[in-house]
Amino acid sequence: MSDDPLVQKTIDFVKTTLQGAEGGHDWFHTERVYKTAKFLAKEENTDQLVVKLAALLHDIADPKFHNGDETIGPETAKKFLKSQSTSYEVVQHVVSIIKHMSFKNSLGSNEAAFTSAELKVVQDADRLDAIGAIGIARTFNYGGFKNRELYNPDLPPNLNMTKEEYKKSYSPTINHFYEKLLLLKDKMNTETGKKLAEERHQFMLKFLDQFYKEWNSDM
Numbered sequence: 467m468s469d470d471p472l473v474q475k476t477i478d479f480v481k482t483t484l485q486g487a488e489g490g491h492d493w494f495h496t497e498r499v500y501k502t503a504k505f506l507a508k509e510e511n512t513d514q515l516v517v518k519l520a521a522l523l524h525d526i527a528d529p530k531f532h533n534g535d536e537t538i539g540p541e542t543a544k545k546f547l548k549s550q551s552t553s554y555e556v557v558q559h560v561v562s563i564i565k566h567m568s569f570k571n572s573l574g575s576n577e578a579a580f581t582s583a584e585l586k587v588v589q590d591a592d593r594l595d596a597i598g599a600i601g602i603a604r605t606f607n608y609g610g611f612k613n614r615e616l617y618n619p620d621l622p623p624n625l626n627m628t629k630e631e632y633k634k635s636y637s638p639t640i641n642h643f644y645e646k647l648l649l650l651k652d653k654m655n656t657e658t659g660k661k662l663a664e665e666r667h668q669f670m671l672k673f674l675d676q677f678y679k680e681w682n683s684d685m
Contacts, residue, residue, distance in 0.1 A: 470515070472550055476522045479546055483526055488611050490604030491528050495595060499524065503591035507584075509658045516556055516584045519547065520563040521591060540564045563588055569596075569646055569653075590659030593650045598666025601647055602673055609639030616640060617681065643674060 484493045503521035507514060523546070527539040540561045547557045559582065566580045567589040595601065609616070615638040623644035627635065637645070651667040654660040 470518075472552065473515070473518050473522070475550060476519055476546070480522050480526060483542075488608065490607045490611075491525050491530070495604070496522060496525055498595050498600070499588070499591045502594055503588050506587045506590055506656055506658050510583050510587055510656060512583045512587055513556075513559070516559050516563070517587050519552075519556065520560045520567075520584060520588045523547075523560060524564050524567060524588060524592060526564075536565070536568075559584065567592060569593070569650070586655035587659075590654050590656050590663075593654065594659060594662055594666065597647050597650050597663060598669050601666065602670060605642055605647065606639055609642070612636070614639050617677070640674075640677070643670060 480496055481493050484491075484496065487493070500518065500521040503517050504514075507517045523539075523543040525539070526546075527542045529536045529539065543564055544557055544561050547560060562580050563582070563585045567585060596604065606616075614636060615621075617640040618638045621638055621641065623641040624631065624635070624637065625644065627645065635645070647670060648667065651660075651663045654663045
């Protein structure tokens with residue numbers, strides 16, 4: 467339980483809204499990002515309230531589950547925060563973070579359109595949850611949800627996708643490691659985030675080594 471009434475109301479709102487969500491983008495994902503963001507924020511000069519609210523609301527309406535519509539999430543967050551009489555400055559900051567934190571924005575010209583210390587913290591927390599053991603589990607869970615192939619040697623990863631190509635991609639799950647997950651280590655913003663990412667990155671490399679070993683086995 468939070469000792470901040472607004473944060474607690476946000477937790478309750480997110481839990482209710484995400485009931486029945488896909489397992490990699492459910493309340494537990496949000497909770498992990500929230501806890502990691504709070505941890506990272508201790509090492510940075512940030513507005514703690516903005517970090518907490520942005521972490522909690524960052525996946526309130528993921529475009530992947532809304533026909534690619536990138537406006538629903540920010541608008542849902544804005545509507546909720548305004549209903550709680552949150553200050554204009556905090557609402558605008560949180561909404562801007564939600565609009566700009568996605569990995570796919572790094573594939574186009576929008577990554578530098580907005581930045582703040584709070585964005586960097588929440589973005590790192592979200593990216594950390596996309597890698598390592600949990601990242602692997604989430605990736606295959608989503609691949610199953612979309613009925614994608616595990617791996618297809620005849621379909622190599624596309625390492626030069628545009629944002630629109632990334633959004634429309636239906637490539638095998640293993641390709642996602644090369645098209646996103648293995649790139650995240652070098653996209654971390656904070657020093658603490660970089661250190662945490664290194665261990666998770668190495669775990670993914672070991673997993674891939676074992677995966678190919680078993681896939682190519684002739685026994």
